[in-house]
Amino acid sequence: MESDATARDGHTSQRERRIAKSALASAFAKLVSVSTALVSVPLTLHYLGAERYGMWMVMSSLVAFLSFADLGIGNGLLSSVASAHGRDDRAGIRTLVSSAYLVLSLIAVAVLTILAICYPFVTWYRIFNVQSELARAEAGPAVAVLIGCFALAIPVGVVQRTQMGLQKGYMMSLWQAAASVLGLFGVLLAIHLKAPLPFLVLAYVGAPLLAGVANNIVFFGSLERDIAPDRYSVSRAAIRTLTGTGFLFLVLQLVAAATYMSDNFIIAHKLGASSVADYAVPERLFALISLVVAMVVAPLWPAYGEAIARGDRIWVARTLKRSLLLSAGTAALGSTFLVITAPWILELWVGRAVSPPFLLLLGLGLWKVVEAVGVALAMFLNGMSVIGFQLVAAFFTAAVAITLKLFFIDQVGIAGSVWATLISFSAFTLIPALILRARIFRTGE
Template identity: 35%
Template sequence: MTSQIRAQERNQKIIKTAWSGLAAKIITVSVSLVMVPLSVYYLGKEQYGLWVTVSSMVAMLSFMDGGAGNAVINLIAHSAGANDNNLVKIISTAFFSLAALALIGCLLFLAAFPFVSWGWLLGVPDSSPLTELNAVVIIVGIFFFVSIFTTLVGKIQRGLQEGSLDNFWAALASILSLIFVYVAIQNSASLLGFVIAFLVGPLLAYMTSNIHYYFIRRRDLRPQLGRFDRVIAKNLFAVGGMFFVLQIAGVLQGQADNVIIANMLGPAAVADYSICMKLFLIPPMLFGLMLTPLWPAYREAVGSGDMQWVKQIFIKSMRAALLISLPSAILLVLFGSQIIALWVNHGVVPSTGLLIGCGCWMVALSLGSAAAVVVNALQIMTPQIIAAFLSGVVNIVLTIWLIPHVGAEGAVYGTLISYVFCVVPIYWLYLRKVMR
């Protein structure tokens, strides 16, 4: 097969995944737009902020997969590009490795649980009952560890440039979550009942996705314990080790903000911050639809030696990032308060400083995401790890220092400043070198 034919097939798969992703993301965003005011109205600002904080805190455990989840995309895409017939071994090795890691991680989480003061960490007053809070943390933690291996099928599909399948199940997960939450609210569920209803939908969707893919669509790729390969496992975690450090850095850069705000200002402040941030992250989320199919496509192109295609698509993606994010940021900064008032109301009023900070972060994140996809696909890991880890540490320090001076908006400025000065320069230097 010539490089031109490969490029045509690659472009067709990208377009198919992008369009299906657009449909799925429209559904996901629409569900989110309904879910937020529904949740704030039912739970109130403080309990909603508490729920968001618990979710962020448990998401900080994402590094527990050892980076293997993201490494799977590269290994499968490279194997498909090189036609080395290792797909079943890679999938089987990844599936059972992540299942074991999820079990170990869950046991460690449950063992450490009694020794953490969750009320203090989440900014809950001492007078508040902590029994339900503890139950919420346990439930969210267990669901999270189960998702480590149930969502692996989506990464496999993306590695094979079948991202349209993962897009479908992601959309279904959102719809089921909304349905279950609505039923829970109609039955006057407690915070714990609300959380369980929210989490059950995605779990059912991805369990069904696994059954459909391995037992109906691609029986030839069904994980088999006998096909577990130690050499591939070693390679999986060697590549994953790089992503492991990146995930820790990503936690410091993104998920820590809500926990810090809750600890310093209380859960109600998290509601204002997270809702404003959620609004501004919609355009980058939609732009991410273009980027998602590019990762395996870049990697497959590298495997087949077509670096010229990588360069052309990367330049186009950076232009698209700027054209989409900048006008969106300006509009949301100008009219964000009115939009949030119509969307959520219930006392959620973002400050001008928070709106401006979120707008600047939107532009930086969009450009950085376009760069990160090609960097990950090319496995330029060491400089990226240094930049991300440094940025995460600086972000936490700046956030803790800024919040007492400017309020919750200090979190977004800490994130923005650390990203611009720690990540962007290193991305620029290495990508410029590689593209030349």
């Protein structure tokens, strides 16, 4: 019994050190990302103008919708690797990595093929509701660059999910920081050369792709060669596991994207692309709160999975309680500060290019607090592999949120979008998740 307790304490200590390292590295990566955004947003806003910038923001939102293109296998890989890590099964991890590479490479080929077939038949500018000749001409090529780079990044992302599953997210974060710097240089060069929008998009999505390729080479080629993918380790059983778990994550991603990333699309179609900037720029400012919260809680997903595999439920319960309090407190402080100071910050940042109403700022502030608690709970539920509950909650949240957005935007303008999200998420996701958490620890399920 004493040796078991000693081993458990050792695993707990290692787990918490990995969480701390991942959080610190994530903080550095987020700081770099935010810094590059602070430089690039006002430059691109003034360079592109309201309409073309609004189109770019819609494309940025499209990235979130495209995240489902891996069929949820990336998240399934993360969970499976975390569980195998908890069992100290290195051979199993290699099988999972190899199988994920094969499936995701096939998906990337399929996405590129579909793009090539559909591209000539789609009137792309109508998706963005743009009017100027320049914006109409740039819409199609910009989308092609965006989707093409994203498709290539699908199998490249295996290394990031593997690093997260092994609780080595700090490696991923350092590469993301490098990608942010590279992307900024690309954007600055494109603006200096007066390049069209497709080149700005290439800088935006191409930098993470290059960083991801380099990460694969270093991680699997040097640091973790014993789990590097090879064709002999591909397993049908592993493919079934990844696709089965991945399908659940896929549906969850799709519903979440429709709920939380639809704002720019709905505003563009309701009020025109030129109105998107008034929502998107303040939302980016408040997104700093989400970045800080994610920095802290994201490493907990694989840590929960590994701890559960080792039977360390006491650590899970204690850590979840702390993460909920820390997430809510951090978001509340950040939101209060930004609701008060956002008008001055935005004027310093982008001048008078945007003028958000107070109702929007207040809604964004409240939403970030609720979202922070929800994210902390989601990391716990993912680690517990409780996906079915999240799916049901997400479906109800999406249905109500989108309906309310369409109605509220007509009634109160752009602020209606975030209030619709806040109300629906609180009622159909947050409250039920808190009830489920209490029941899990009360019954020991």
